[in-house]
Amino acid sequence: MLIAPALLFSGAFFFLPMALSLLWSFTDYNGLQPFTWAGLANYTDLLSDPVFLRACWNTVVFGVVTMTIGPLLGLLSALMLNQRIPARAFFRAVYFVPVTTSLVVVSTMWKMLLNDQGLLNKLIVAVGLQPHDWLSDPGTALYAVSAASIWQGFGFETVVFLAALQSLPSELYDASAVDGAGPIHQFWHITLPGLRPTMVFVYVVGIIGAFQAFDQVFVMTQGGPINSTTTVVYYLVQRFQALDLGHASATAYLLVLTLGLLSFIQLRLGKRFA
Amino acid sequence: MSRTSRPSPWRVALITILVVSCVVTLAPFAWTIATSLKRPEDVFAPGSGLIPHPATLAGYRDVFTLVPFGHYLRNSVVVSIAIVGCNVLFDTAAAYAFAKLEFPGKSVLFGLLLVTLMVPMQVNLIPLYRIMVELHGVSPHLGANTLSGVILPSAVQVFGIFLMRQFFASIPDSILEAARIDGAGELTILRRIVFPLAAPGIATLTIFTFLSAWNDFLWPLIVGGTDASRTLPVGLALLARKNTINWPDTMAGAVITALPMIVIFVAMQRRFIEGLTAGSGKDIQ
Numbered sequence: 001m002l003i004a005p006a007l008l009f010s011g012a013f014f015f016l017p018m019a020l021s022l023l024w025s026f027t028d029y030n031g032l033q034p035f036t037w038a039g040l041a042n043y044t045d046l047l048s049d050p051v052f053l054r055a056c057w058n059t060v061v062f063g064v065v066t067m068t069i070g071p072l073l074g075l076l077s078a079l080m081l082n083q084r085i086p087a088r089a090f091f092r093a094v095y096f097v098p099v100t101t102s103l104v105v106v107s108t109m110w111k112m113l114l115n116d117q118g119l120l121n122k123l124i125v126a127v128g129l130q131p132h133d134w135l136s137d138p139g140t141a142l143y144a145v146s147a148a149s150i151w152q153g154f155g156f157e158t159v160v161f162l163a164a165l166q167s168l169p170s171e172l173y174d175a176s177a178v179d180g181a182g183p184i185h186q187f188w189h190i191t192l193p194g195l196r197p198t199m200v201f202v203y204v205v206g207i208i209g210a211f212q213a214f215d216q217v218f219v220m221t222q223g224g225p226i227n228s229t230t231t232v233v234y235y236l237v238q239r240f241q242a243l244d245l246g247h248a249s250a251t252a253y254l255l256v257l258t259l260g261l262l263s264f265i266q267l268r269l270g271k272r273f274a
Numbered sequence: 275m276s277r278t279s280r281p282s283p284w285r286v287a288l289i290t291i292l293v294v295s296c297v298v299t300l301a302p303f304a305w306t307i308a309t310s311l312k313r314p315e316d317v318f319a320p321g322s323g324l325i326p327h328p329a330t331l332a333g334y335r336d337v338f339t340l341v342p343f344g345h346y347l348r349n350s351v352v353v354s355i356a357i358v359g360c361n362v363l364f365d366t367a368a369a370y371a372f373a374k375l376e377f378p379g380k381s382v383l384f385g386l387l388l389v390t391l392m393v394p395m396q397v398n399l400i401p402l403y404r405i406m407v408e409l410h411g412v413s414p415h416l417g418a419n420t421l422s423g424v425i426l427p428s429a430v431q432v433f434g435i436f437l438m439r440q441f442f443a444s445i446p447d448s449i450l451e452a453a454r455i456d457g458a459g460e461l462t463i464l465r466r467i468v469f470p471l472a473a474p475g476i477a478t479l480t481i482f483t484f485l486s487a488w489n490d491f492l493w494p495l496i497v498g499g500t501d502a503s504r505t506l507p508v509g510l511a512l513l514a515r516k517n518t519i520n521w522p523d524t525m526a527g528a529v530i531t532a533l534p535m536i537v538i539f540v541a542m543q544r545r546f547i548e549g550l551t552a553g554s555g556k557d558i559q
Contacts, residue, residue: 002375002460006368007383009430010406014390017401024401046419077295080288080294093543094296097303099550100539102489104507105532108514109302112309112521117318119305160551172454212394215491215507219514240400252397260392 010157019233025249032243039154042250052251054227055235058142062231065146066153073150074157075195081158082165095155103152107219110148111135128236135221144231145216153209157202163196165191200270204263211259226273295363303532310334310525317521319434333522334530337513341523342501343530346509348529352486354504357487358480360429365479369438370468375460390432399496402427423497424505426479428487434479442468443473457502481549482543488535506531 025042028036046052078096081088083109098106113119114134123133134144159238172190181189214233223230223238232255239248304324309317310333311326337343371377372384406426409417417423445468453463469476491507498504504512510527513519539546 002367002371005364006430013427017398020401091292100535101532102507104511105528108528109306159547188387219511256397
């Protein structure tokens, strides 16, 4: 049967692990010894663990920063590329190159650029300002990680918004121009409403991605300094490496519940405004 | 949108902004390549600029001799090609069945697959590792620390099934009916009619899967604790996480990891952008 491989693989490598994860989240399993039942203890532990709460806060900050600036940059570049400009395809391709580049490569590059003696600080000194050790200062490390992620991702948003802009019917613009509407009026009343489904797509995909942030943190800061860049997934992997599978599984399920809730709210909002 | 032949200040500003943002996008790549060609002591030296002086290939020599980057490269190629092959075969077959055939439990099974799209991979990370350890116990060529361990969980991707199902939905049933009346079996129909018609979809699927397999990091990191199954991103991350980082070596590793993808992107730009933005519901012009 044609669907047999698909069912076999998703059964063995998706539904079975998902069930195991749920089971283990209620136990003290360490991967070596038989486990004993722990009830909801793992979940209540997490909610009173300052490192976990810090990781949640960091993930939210990372998500808000990247999903505010990223789509905004993407929309601005798309609006500019949608004008009559030469070499549009070239600009679009350039912005898209980082999207095709592995996050590990991007993080490695930015770790060098943001080094206390790196290119960014050289430029800062060149214009007469004080250099800063971006990745070693708990106050700036998370924003430095966010900046690298925005640089990697905004080309994706540019391309998606540009495609959406080009599919908006030009008659609407012509008709409103006849009625005397200026570009700003057109932007608020035609362009933005027309982009709504695309925005929902960008935010659903983007927020799910932001809540899974791991590669950047693993390479650039290893969660530090003093947990200032530990994300939920980084915390999960740390618990796993400490063979604390109960808390790791509970973290995983809290992540799924949060993402499910967020996606649900976004799709609802998208429908309401559409 | 009539404009005079003299460029307006608005257009000049617009193109300036676009060019500047291009430079900002490309500068990190240029600096990475430059650093990969420098001597370690020159990397952060005050006078050291974009042009390496003296230029050396020592970084590239190091990652192939001191670190097994040749082996990581081979692993990445094998893993990516295997994942693409499995997905083209399995996703397409399943998508065809869901789009064009009737069988009991179809909608329930499809709903089950839908669930997998909503759950991030990280949830399954730990049990999946456990399963791979068990598989490794069954055969030393399977599971944890082997390439099969990296490949298996990505061999079927539900997103690929959805993508291909959209393509199949656009093939009219009448063509398939006509072939059936002529006595063609389902496999013949699949091979002679469906696959050729779905070729653009398969191209998109191939690019999407290849890119995600090549750049995947968390799972290859978890499942392979030794060089036997490490891929390029894992090898690179280990270099970049050292306490004292050798920057030319690390940047040479970054170039080797990123370059194949960038070359493929430049060669097949349009398909690439289509593949990665599939699902946004808009056609890319």
